[in-house]
Amino acid sequence: MSRTVVLAYWEFVRLLRSRKTVFAALAVPVAGVAVCVSHLGRGNLALRCFFPAAAVLFTWLLLYVRSLTDRSSGFSAGIDSTPAAGAVSFIARLLIALVIILVQIAVFYAAIRIIN
Amino acid sequence: MNSIAVDRADKRIGQVWALKNISLEIPSGEIFGVFGRSGSGKSTLLKLIAGLNQPTAGTVVLQSSGSDDPAWLDSQVSIAFQTPGLAPELTVIENLRLFSSLWNTRRKGKMGRTAMFLELLGLSNVRNRRVCKLSDGHKCAAELARAFISDARITAIDGLIERLDHPTRRKTWEYILARKRQGSTFIIATSSAKEALLCDKLAVLSQGRLVFAGKPGELLSAVQNEVVVVESIHGPLINSKLRDRFGAAVTERNGTIEIKSPDADSDAAWVLSELKSDVGCVYLRQPTLDDALDRIEGS
Numbered sequence: 001m002s003r004t005v006v007l008a009y010w011e012f013v014r015l016l017r018s019r020k021t022v023f024a025a026l027a028v029p030v031a032g033v034a035v036c037v038s039h040l041g042r043g044n045l046a047l048r049c050f051f052p053a054a055a056v057l058f059t060w061l062l063l064y065v066r067s068l069t070d071r072s073s074g075f076s077a078g079i080d081s082t083p084a085a086g087a088v089s090f091i092a093r094l095l096i097a098l099v100i101i102l103v104q105i106a107v108f109y110a111a112i113r114i115i116n
Numbered sequence: 117m118n119s120i121a122v123d124r125a126d127k128r129i130g131q132v133w134a135l136k137n138i139s140l141e142i143p144s145g146e147i148f149g150v151f152g153r154s155g156s157g158k159s160t161l162l163k164l165i166a167g168l169n170q171p172t173a174g175t176v177v178l179q180s181s182g183s184d185d186p187a188w189l190d191s192q193v194s195i196a197f198q199t200p201g202l203a204p205e206l207t208v209i210e211n212l213r214l215f216s217s218l219w220n221t222r223r224k225g226k227m228g229r230t231a232m233f234l235e236l237l238g239l240s241n242v243r244n245r246r247v248c249k250l251s252d253g254h255k256c257a258a259e260l261a262r263a264f265i266s267d268a269r270i271t272a273i274d275g276l277i278e279r280l281d282h283p284t285r286r287k288t289w290e291y292i293l294a295r296k297r298q299g300s301t302f303i304i305a306t307s308s309a310k311e312a313l314l315c316d317k318l319a320v321l322s323q324g325r326l327v328f329a330g331k332p333g334e335l336l337s338a339v340q341n342e343v344v345v346v347e348s349i350h351g352p353l354i355n356s357k358l359r360d361r362f363g364a365a366v367t368e369r370n371g372t373i374e375i376k377s378p379d380a381d382s383d384a385a386w387v388l389s390e391l392k393s394d395v396g397c398v399y400l401r402q403p404t405l406d407d408a409l410d411r412i413e414g415s
Contacts, residue, residue, distance in 0.1 A: 077199070
């Protein structure tokens with residue numbers, strides 16, 4: 001368990017150091033808010049469908065692209081060569097995905113509250 | 117104590133057989149070299165040994181008197197790759213902390229060990245620099261530190277030591293020899309004859325096949341001929357004249373012309389007397405493992 005937490009922690013640090021990723025992650029709830037307050041987002045449709053779908057899709061895409069870049073940079077091989085390979089690495093990524101989605105939800109609802 | 121047995125291992129990557137019918141035994145407490153040209157299958161063999169790839173046929177077995185638990189066995193081999201397995205966004209010291217935690221190395225003295233490897237591999241000045249901003253030599257050193265910090269009993273190193281600067285290379289070899297005395301095993305893949313000569317035993321690969329297994333001295337003894345080295349600014353002219361005289365014994369390497377000769381003294385004297393005006397420098401050298409590899413691949 002401790003290995004999973006350690007790997008997730010450092011993955012999160014890596015994520016925060018990539019400005020493009022941070023901006024893109026923040027753009028998702030901002031886009032969600034824009035849809036909510038616009039004509040398109042009337043009613044609860046945007047809240048119920050658009051934003052959760054966008055958040056999950058973005059997070060999935062982010063982790064997929066990240067796994068590709070990690071493979072080409074060699075970092076994946078480095079992790080695979082440790083006892084933390086396999087399940088530990090997978091669970092750490094799930095934790096990261098969870099954190100990203102939670103942060104997006106928090107930003108989304110904070111923005112909605114401010115607007116209202 | 118561990119030893120590694122590779123038995124008739126084949127590895128096919130796409131349409132290419134990267135390894136074919138490799139059988140060898142790597143005893144514990146030795147520095148075992150895997151020597152060969154680029155593309156000979158050294159990296160593939162190391163990945164099989166480290167358990168990162170499975171052979172297409174045959175077996176690779178880590179024999180251990182410690183435990184048969186797969187998790188325990190996994191923690192016995194660390195590998196340093198040609199392309200560093202480090203997180204580019206993290207600094208050198210952060211990477212070492214991360215991998216040290218993943219290997220679960222004892223908390224006590226962890227910081228001291230990290231500092232020791234930074235010092236050993238000449239990384240103290242760049243410890244807080246992100247890996248993506250490091251020079252190639254520093255990246256190699258950091259990758260070695262990543263492998264060393266694991267404290268694994270078996271360490272595989274894929275062609276990194278020859279890319280270090282001279283003082284770091286010397287210190288790395290001193291560290292390897294010290295760890296060997298404590299019973300650790302090192303498997304070093306290299307295309308450098310100098311590094312290969314420092315190993316206790318060698319496996320020589322050529323186009324995915326094992327062409328020699330034994331001590332470096334045994335491989336060297338297969339090459340009897342001394343080598344006449346000729347340096348000249350008139351390379352092509354001299355080359356053709358020497359080929360007329362010595363035939364296939366003449367080769368060109370690193371901008372110099374070499375003649376492998378059973379009677380090097382008289383051949384060097386002939387070159388000096390007949391081609392004196394065209395030749396810049398003529399000297400004799402002892403055969404190296406590169407010459408041995410040339411001979412094996414030639415035959």
